[in-house]
Amino acid sequence: MKRFTRMIYKNPEEIIFGNAKFPVSERWNIQFGAGYVVPEVKVAPQEGSEASKEKMIGECRNIAQSACQRAVSIGLPSFMLEQEHVFQQTNYPEWAGECTQIQAEILERYYDEYGISVALRQTPADIRVEERAPGLRGSDYDNKIEESMEACAANGASDLCIESMGGKSASDYGISRGDIKAVLFGIGVLGSIDMEYVWKRIVNICKKYDCRPGGDTDCAQANTAMFMAGGLLDKDIAHTTAALARAMGAARSLVAVECGAIGPLKDCGYENPIVKAISGVPIATEGKNAVCAHSDLMGNLMAATADVWSNESVYHRQEMGGTTPEVWLQATGYEAALMNTALQTGTGETLRDIYTLTDKYRDPQGLILAYDNAYRIGKAIVNYGKDPYLRARAAALEAGKIINEAVDSGKLYLTRFERDSLDNALKIIEGLPLDADQFTDECLRTYTRKVPEFDPKSYEL
Amino acid sequence: MKRFTRMIYKNPEEIIFGNAKFPVSERWNIQFGAGYVVPEVKVAPQEGSEASKEKMIGECRNIAQSACQRAVSIGLPSFMLEQEHVFQQTNYPEWAGECTQIQAEILERYYDEYGISVALRQTPADIRVEERAPGLRGSDYDNKIEESMEACAANGASDLCIESMGGKSASDYGISRGDIKAVLFGIGVLGSIDMEYVWKRIVNICKKYDCRPGGDTDCAQANTAMFMAGGLLDKDIAHTTAALARAMGAARSLVAVECGAIGPLKDCGYENPIVKAISGVPIATEGKNAVCAHSDLMGNLMAATADVWSNESVYHRQEMGGTTPEVWLQATGYEAALMNTALQTGTGETLRDIYTLTDKYRDPQGLILAYDNAYRIGKAIVNYGKDPYLRARAAALEAGKIINEAVDSGKLYLTRFERDSLDNALKIIEGLPLDADQFTDECLRTYTRKVPEFDPKSYEL
Amino acid sequence: MSNIEELESKLDQNFVAIRYNVEIEGPAIKPENDSDVQNILPKEEPYKSIALAVLYGDMEASLSNVNDGLEAGLSPIDIINNGLMKGMDAVSALYTKGFYFLPDLMLSGDSMMEGVRVCEKILGHKSETKGTTVSFVAEGDPHDIGKNLVVMFLRANGYDAVDLGRDVPTSEVIKAVEEYKPIFMTGTALMTTTMTVFPKVVEELQKKGLEVPAFGCGGGSVRKDFVESFPMSVYGVEAYHTPKLADSILKDKKTWKELRKEYSKIVGEFVPEYA
Amino acid sequence: MSNIEELESKLDQNFVAIRYNVEIEGPAIKPENDSDVQNILPKEEPYKSIALAVLYGDMEASLSNVNDGLEAGLSPIDIINNGLMKGMDAVSALYTKGFYFLPDLMLSGDSMMEGVRVCEKILGHKSETKGTTVSFVAEGDPHDIGKNLVVMFLRANGYDAVDLGRDVPTSEVIKAVEEYKPIFMTGTALMTTTMTVFPKVVEELQKKGLEVPAFGCGGGSVRKDFVESFPMSVYGVEAYHTPKLADSILKDKKTWKELRKEYSKIVGEFVPEYA
């Protein structure tokens, strides 16, 4: 397997929304990273729709139809529809196939009638349960994921994604206790191992169809940290800890690309700017148009590097302004239009920079994802590119350095909790072994005992 | 009464978000148009909250509290809370007073604790019913509006607005039939007459308190046209007709300023860019963060000239990302932050221009509100500044000219329906008398017969 | 050249916004050449001219045609049914197809109604309609355009639509039901805090033992889930759906429960809220 | 200097974002100097040291303190109640005030639990708890952090919290209720399509004639209106509310209906969802 040991981007200034070094084409005449930004929309199926296959199909049809209708009604040149599967859609691969099929049909109809460029992303659910033997590999649930992926690819999905959960057991433990070693083990080692397993399989499935392998997200780990960290005044996880987890997450999410994923990477991977800087693949991101679903502290900054600009799964229901697929596609569609105007008029770099500066010093998490800093973290990763553990470790150290520099130059102020957590974490990380096997052995000893859900067999350890 | 006969702005390039020639200060250390953009949020009271005063007060408290909480949690330097009254809040002035009081208390608490700059806008409802004698003046409903206004001002509102409805009877008739003469009569003549009545009173009330007279909106007329015009594929009202109504609306909404309103003008006045160009007062606008409530075709363009950036009243309920006051304040807050970053870094003009170009040719309605074109319409208005009818007429003619120029230069394409409606309207308008009394007489003859709801006595005609 | 003009000159709009309305526009055709319209329009004169005047929304022509017909001894009933109404049917067909627009409809409706009024004067009584309906805007609510459209569509489709206006006290609504015994009632509310009037209306009706076959509830802020939380009601989406709902009550004896279930089918199109 | 650096140099951040968390931070104080903590902490040794070790989340110190105490002949029960639990009470107080954070709480919780385990070994049986609770994540749902927090808070507050895990079949939930007869049950679901498990659980319980005093339902996508659409349930907002709800069931015999009505009062703070 290829590992990234050099940056595809030669300097950070080259990184900008709507442009990727390796653009991706999908059916229905759409390109990603090819000079324009594509808006994305996704909507969670309503409660009750899981009760039968027919209901779920109706729900998916309805979502697709509403989105298409609004797209042409406001003049969007292109858009992507994503459907994130709920449990039943993945556990019953037949549902996956038929739900995909109906959405593909509707998109194609609008493509034919209006010439609008469209794409259909399907994201089967990672329903595996590590703590229930045989765990992540070879369980019934694991097999269902594979079948569902294939059903989607065969029935019209233009690309496939997943939010895989490998390493969650250890990272959950670590995140909630501020135990940075467990976090690094969960993300850098376990997460990276599981990604290989998951992604080689997806890439193989996609090869058989007119369907692209999209990407993964460190949702299960870095997003968990971000969500628990919450707003400025929340008192759960230190935002500096969450920032380090995010940096590690980039080293892990890169594995999908190394296995053959070509992007656009999955929207909620807030680590995507780093992965783009390293690998040159187009990325989906989300931020200020995901307020429907969550509150982040970098709503504008995440647009700076987006090739696909997304909302976040929202309740499927009526708003005064229409149904939610309509409302939220309009939101992302209008933001993408702004970015495209900037690209067209040669002011893209300026817009990128003000997007970035709006959030660069709002919070340490945004700081490290600002494209210039993301680039630095990317470089730290490729320096140790061949070793998933060491590169995740290097990413965290570089992130810490970036935060400390900002503090020293008086641009960012930390609370005591953030300050202490960071100092403490960096001290621990610096003291860790430089050999992956040694680190893994240590962690196996500690965390098989401390974390009941953790099962080394799931990672062939 | 002063009438605008000259432009306060000397050229369109000077008009930009966050800056007005005549900034406004309100209590709780907030300024409008003074070099930064203030985000606004508003949320409609839930169904059932109208059942008792206590429920409505609880509802208002809850909305204020949630908004404040999110504001500090994401680091907003300032924000404005608006409450648009429902029927009961205005019909029972005691409700108006107590609802205002509780919101003022909460805002003040956050102002004291965090130093966040805040403002509280109250917008009593125009509950008058023209077709029910004595109509717009001196009815019970009319008196209640006055009492409610005073109750708000006395209990902590930092400014007052209204969406007044004068002329709606005639304009509704005209809009739905494409009868541009009725539209001009309803907006330019009747609307302007009623505005004087309404606004002199509000300005007098505000003088007594630490409360500013904000502004009005041509919601009842130009927005009605815009909403009925709908999306690109809707088949109700021609978008060219709606564009002409909007231009006329500027001539009408200007009356509030002439009576002493100082801004920020009310958010849903899409005609505000024109009024700002003429008068130099700060304005609130709404666009892409109003998708919750409606779909317009100029979501970015409206930000180009905003001093306050608003959402639109949305259901008060839970989203995955929080309650709607939280979610939508975050949306407008993040957009305002982007604008403020641009202003700070000297890239404001660029952002303004890409906001504008994103929607300038999406639809004729956006076209005429692009700040350069808005300026042209402003000039047409002040040329006939002393005559409300003639200036509304001139505004419509200038808007028509702007649309035709864009078509001629190949930048905007019209459908047949839009083309025919525009040609037809311009022909009629050009043929109208140049004397306001003569026009009014003609219209009185025609529309007292055709429009049963129209009552000349409501306008002292 | 100012800066925005410079930027504008670089812009390829196809990457920003596409005016699909212009893109998909077919060739212009004369309304009377549309095949559906040809099937609807009467072949014989003077009915044809009467219908055409309605089709063109030409009030003057409509009136003079009707007067000519009456002078020529045609029965007012025939003029209404074979001329004016046919013209209106053709208008509806064109509106449904997207060739005609609301102002066309309104002007044609006005022309038809004027013609009917002349005929009724001769008849000496109101002409037979399909049935009586009652429409109102909820108490405390000033937004009446949706209701006005509803009323217009009902009248254009041959219903005697009683319009109670806006900000209508619930008691007046009840009185109107007692008086007119409508085959369909419509309520419009555009606010969360006024749509609560709908269940109160139903409750009052039930208290008095009154009933309407169905009570269509619509308007900007009204949600289907809310409307379906009380009986007798059907959530209404587009004003032009109203006559279709009324027709299905009249012809197919549909109950409010059936209207809820078959809404999309009855109005003949995809309705997101009902999918 | 690159462009973004140039722009950055011009930026006055106070117009863009204010870090209120930094702005409002008071002076640092040692946890044991906080007045509430002083009221809670035992005055006499070795209880004071035992409690302090928990307060500092220092597992090693906690264990050795407990062992010292046991060797000195103190009763395991006293060590738990007068030492370990007091330390945890102090931790909760600091968390509520915002001086302590989740990791502090988790580490203190771990330290306390380890100490309790040692004492229980000596006792030969489980120590007395306030009562038994049952927690689960809905079938088909993998999101378990909220549930983990709920369980942690319950244990830290002296409850014997049974943790059924995630993706738990409804039948197993029912079995656990039969087996443990919990004084409070909590369910967590983070998806629209898994929160539908909650009413099914209630239905199954009712079928079997089982009951829990209250069933707290929470999680990212769960809405209050949904939870209140079926009986026995209370919408739960923050994990740290859980022990307060359990306490009020235990001490004040509150029913699920009362919990719904008095939620804000019981948890002692403004809760937007309940306002």
Ligand code: B12
């Ligand atoms: C224009 C407008 C006004 C105008 C109305 C002019 C007029 N002639 O009616 C004016 C200025 C008067 C106005 C005032 C106010 N408004 Co207003 N207004 C609007 C707006 C922007 C458009 C309404 C409209 O005319 N739409 C076009 C018509 C055709 O649509 P419609 O009536 O919904 O009808 C369609 C369907 O619903 C359907 N339909 C309707 N009834 C039925 C029935 C049946 C059986 C069927 C089948 C179909 C059907 O048919 C039509 C489509 O074909 C709406 C936004 C919105 N989303 O609707 C806000 C809106 C209704 N207003 C709102 C508010 C808050 C107000 C004010 C209270 C603000 C204030 N404090 O000043 C005041 C009202 C004061 C008062 N008296 O109480 C809010 C309501 C929020 C809430 N609480 O729920 C809205 C929703 C705006 C928003 N935030 O999104 N408003």
Ligand code: B12
């Ligand atoms: C992190 C995360 C994940 C991680 C979870 C890791 C983990 N360790 O649990 C992973 C990657 C696994 C994941 C996967 C998916 N996720 Co996810 N995920 C999230 C996210 C971003 C945060 C969840 C979280 O941990 N929050 C922090 C914890 C602490 O919060 P919490 O559990 O809600 O608990 C709090 C309160 O609710 C309360 N509480 C909870 N229970 C109780 C009980 C009582 C009694 C009380 C008092 C309080 C209480 O206490 C806590 C606060 O103190 C949410 C977003 C969100 N808004 O929640 C989406 C979210 C839940 N996920 C979503 C989706 C769609 C998915 C996937 C289905 C996507 C896909 N197709 O791949 C998959 C699931 C696959 C499957 N098996 O079905 C959607 C659900 C949409 C829907 N249908 O409703 C959400 C809502 C995102 C969104 N769109 O907004 N996800």
Ligand code: SF4
């Ligand atoms: S965080 Fe949101 S976008 Fe990302 S995977 Fe989870 S649900 Fe999907």
Ligand code: SF4
């Ligand atoms: S359009 Fe919206 S913002 Fe404007 S007045 Fe009407 S309700 Fe308020």
Ligand SMILES: [Zn+2]
């Ligand atoms: Zn995610």
Ligand SMILES: [Zn+2]
């Ligand atoms: Zn996402």
Ligand SMILES: [Zn+2]
């Ligand atoms: Zn508005």
